[in-house]
Amino acid sequence: MRKVLAGALIISACALAGCGSSREARKSNPAPCPNIIVLSDAARAIEFDGEQTLENVAYSAEITNVSLACRYFTDKPINAEIRVDLAFGRGPKGEARQHEFTYFVAVTRRDSEVIAKEEFSIPVKFDAKSDTARVREKIDKIVIPRANAKTSGTNFEVIVGLSLTREQAVFNRSGQSLKFPDMK
Secondary structure, three states: OHHHHHHHHHHHHHHHHHOOOOHHHHHHOOOOOOEEEEOHHHOEEEEEOOOOOHHHEEEEEEEEEEEEEEEOOOOOOEEEEEEEEEEEEEOOOOOOOEEEEEEEEEEEEOOOOEEEEEEEEEEEEOOOOOOEEEEEEEEEEEEEOOOOOOOOHHHEEEEEEEOOOHHHHHHHHOOOOOOOOOOO
């Protein structure tokens, strides 16, 4: 047990040393990561074939989880990576076993303007046994410029959402909800 504890302390000490934990580094680099947010109006997408009813659902998508890790030192940019977990469904009107979905990642100044935005396509294949699928996307190179060494990651936000049509956005904002069954 002591060997494990000693090993953990050594690993912790090395990790702290590698992160620039000196007093000077902590003053010039507060090092919190930007907030990562799923845009609530764009967290789900439902594609209908006809009227907006359950029996007319062709495909659906939902962002189920997001996470962000980052690192930055002195006056260097913030290097971040994100993981986006998504769940997809094929409804009664979804004829094809493969469908392409799109989501976006945007970097903003906190509560302000968009600095950068990029869209990503996900081709999803539904196997013969299931009309649902889960995908974990990893984007490992997001670079956020900073004005100087005192500019903290908390000055920025990373926003994730599904790319929606106008009709999908109106449906989401209407408060209506159609979710596919839990996939455990």
